[in-house]
Every structure is written in C-alpha cells, then in structure tokens.
C-alpha cells in the first residue's frame with residue numbers, strides 16, 4: 455500500500471520568473487501509440503515522463519515494441535507496423551489513465567490476439583461502455599465488468615473489424631480517438647461526428663505519420679472526421695510541447711496572486727485546448743502570448759500572466775470541452791473573482807479521476823468558499839476572503855484536485871493542507887519543484 459502524500463502549502467506567495475512545465479500528456483500518449491504501430495523509427499522529444507504516459511510506453515514494450523528511453527524526454531520507438539504487435543501474455547496496466555485505457559481499447563480491438571486492460575482503483579470506476587459500444591458496432595468483442603467498467607477483456611477478431619459512421623453522444627476526444635484508431639484496422643471507412651470541438655491531437659498526429667484523415671465542419675459546433683482502414687503510418691519526429699493543462703495551474707496562480715508576473719514557456723496552444731485562456735481572459739485576467747510558432751504540427755507560445763482583479767462570469771458552454779481538465783483550478787479562480795461564476799454543461803467532470811464537481815466543491819468548502827455544486831457544473835459566489843474551516847482537503851486520488859488546491863493557498867489566510875497527493879506524478883511529476891521555483895512554498899509529507 456502506498457502511504458499518504460500530504461502537501462502543506464504556505465499561504466501567500468507571489469509567482470514570478472520564467473518556467474517550463476513538462477510535456478503534453480495527450481500528445482505523449484499518442485506519440486507512443488502511433489510510433490509503435492508505424493513502420494520505421496519515431497523520435498520523440500519533450501515526452502512527459504509522468505506515470506500515465508509511462509504506462510502507455512510500458513504497455514507497448516509488453517507487446518514487443520522496442521522503445522529506447524525515456525531519457526530527459528527523449529524516446530525512440532522502433533515501430534512494428536499495424537500488424538506487428540505481439541500478445542502481451544499478461545494484463546496491460548494502464549494505472550490511473552483514462553486516455554491510455556480508452557485509446558488502447560481502440561488499437562487492441564483490431565488485433566489477432568487476446569488482451570486485458572486493467573487500471574488502479576480510480577480508473578476501475580470509470581465508464582468504458584462509451585468506447586466498447588461503438589467498438590462493438592465495428593465488430594470488436596470486448597467484455598467489461600458489470601456496470602461497464604474495467605477491466606476490459608478484448609477478444610481477437612483477426613481482420614474482421616469494419617468501418618462505422620458514428621455520432622458521439624458526448625464531446626469526448628478519447629472516444630473519438632478510440633474509434634479512429636480502431637478504424638485503422640477496419641475494412642472500409644470509419645467516420646466520427648463530434649457534437650462540439652474536442653482536442654484534435656489524434657487527427658493531427660495521424661497526418662504527421664502520413665496517414666490521410668478527412669475532416670469536415672458540419673456546422674458551427676459539429677465536425678465529422680473520417681479515415682480509411684488498412685493504410686500505413688510512417689515513423690516521424692515529434693516535438694511534444696509543454697502541457698497547457700499543467701500550465702493552467704500557474705496561469706491561475708499568477709492571475710490571483712498579488713504582484714505576480716510569470717512566463718510559462720513553449721506551451722501547446724492548439725485551439726482545441728485553449729479554453730482556459732479564453733475563460734480567464736473573459737474573467738479579466740492579464741494574459742499575453744509571446745513568441746508564437748508552430749512546432750511539429752502543433753502551435754506553441756510563451757504565456758505571460760500578471761496579477762489582475764478577476765470577475766465572475768457565466769462560462770460559455772462551447773468552451774467547456776476546450777477546458778475540460780482545467781476546471782478544478784478554474785474553480786479556484788472563480789472563488790477569488792468578484793461576483794458569481796456559473797458553469798453548466800460540464801457533467802463529464804463527474805466521471806474523471808474523481809467526481810471533480812463534488813470533490814472541488816468540498817475542497818472550496820474547506821476553504822470557506824460559497825460553492826454550490828449542481829448536476830452539471832458549479833455556482834461559485836466569489837470575491838470574499840477565504841475563511842478556512844477545520845480540516846484538510848481530500849484529493850480523492852486526483853492529481854488535478856491536489857494541484858488546484860495548492861494554488862488556492864496563494865489567497866488563503868492560513869496554510870492549506872491537502873491529502874492524497876501522490877497522483878500528481880501521473881501528469882506533472884515536477885509540480886512541487888516548479889511551484890517552489892515560481893514562489894509558492896510547499897512542504898511534502900509522507901505518512
């Protein structure tokens with residue numbers, strides 16, 4: 455059993471200087487997956503050495519893919535081609551990572567061997583029917599636990615998958631990606647229509663590997679993405695930008711701290727990921743993008759954030775999928791902002807690593823913030839000084855709750871204590887080091 459990792463965060467502090475946060479988690483997962491099933495060598499720089507993406511890397515090693523590294527974010531994958539994976543001979547452990555399990559289900563659905571995907575306690579509660587249903591329609595044979603949760607038993611179907619034309623019931627890049635990855639193994643064309651834009655790293659990266667992907671905007675919200683099975687991916691170079699989801703903790707921190715001026719370097723600003731910038735700007739944050747460029751098919755920039763007086767807003771619904779992982783820390787921004795912030799249409803937050811609506815409402819209550827959880831979001835009446843109650847914040851094993859709660863200490867009148875923080879290592883293993891460097895004082899206790 456792992457011991458409790460507790461953060462004791464000193465209240466106050468001002469964030470300043472220049473920092474670089476680790477590589478993007480979504481892109482890191484995909485770089486290993488596509489590199490493994492490509493022909494030839496793929497060289498990755500900036501790879502996130504966090505537990506989630508390392509679980510993906512290990513899974514492909516377990517299926518016989520030679521992978522060198524990671525060494526300071528440098529990984530070399532000797533791709534085995536679409537049909538070159540070998541039976542793993544043991545369950546593949548995806549740890550805490552929903553992205554890894556769902557995308558892997560898409561790849562494994564098309565294999566000629568049997569496999570099993572397992573995960574930790576948090577992942578074992580997350581819904582998988584959202585991928586097993588459409589993959590089943592493609593001819594895959596996948597069993598879940600009762601209730602549609604992991605583990606997933608994936609039975610071999612040989613070359614029998616066939617393309618489908620599927621409309622996603624929710625705006626999910628993981629489900630979209632699982633279907634498209636299975637589509638590589640399917641006969642004919644596979645099309646996915648998304649009800650609202652979601653991160654498009656799979657589509658971009660497939661094109662980077664020389665695979666044809668057709669994207670059509672159906673109207674202001676809906677996009678249809680199609681590809682044909684049976685093609686070839688060609689190994690390539692991938693420079694993974696810094697993760698905007700990790701940068702978000704520092705963006706909110708610098709916006710709410712007094713006298714802050716912070717530059718976060720080389721952050722991925724793919725328009726399907728920048729909801730956090732748009733939302734903070736609507737709240738009155740002082741954010742500028744510097745040094746914008748395109749690196750390996752993904753736009754990047756340095757993000758400069760200075761202190762500002764934030765105001766409450768109604769969060770535009772179309773921004774919700776574009777900031778889905780940033781809501782824990784955006785709730786902290788809303789708690790500091792003058793006036794009321796209302797989030798609706800974010801029921802997906804209830805099925806992340808924790809129920810991020812309830813768990814963040816509880817965290818904010820511990821800080822004495824007026825936060826009202828609703829079925830699909832939260833109403834936060836902010837702008838009053840925090841009035842911490844007795845007790846510690848419980849992260850519920852969720853990395854983003856730990857980090858968001860630590861950032862709240864910048865505006866707390868007393869130290870903030872947060873339990874169950876070990877999983878920060880899933881997405882941001884250097885969080886404590888970087889946050890200290892920027893000006894927030896965290897002590898890490900193990901008990």
Ligand SMILES: O=C(O)C1=C[C@@H](OP(=O)(O)O)[C@@H](O)[C@H](O)C1
Pocket residue numbers: 479480481553625626627628629631653778779802
């Ligand atoms: O495709 C991806 O890399 C991700 C998609 C999102 O999940 P959903 O597709 O479930 O919204 C996001 O929350 C997750 O952190 C990463």
Ligand SMILES: C=C(OP(=O)(O)O)C(=O)O
Pocket residue numbers: 550551552553554779806807854881
């Ligand atoms: C939801 C997240 O990841 P995943 O779904 O991959 O576990 C996240 O990192 O916030």
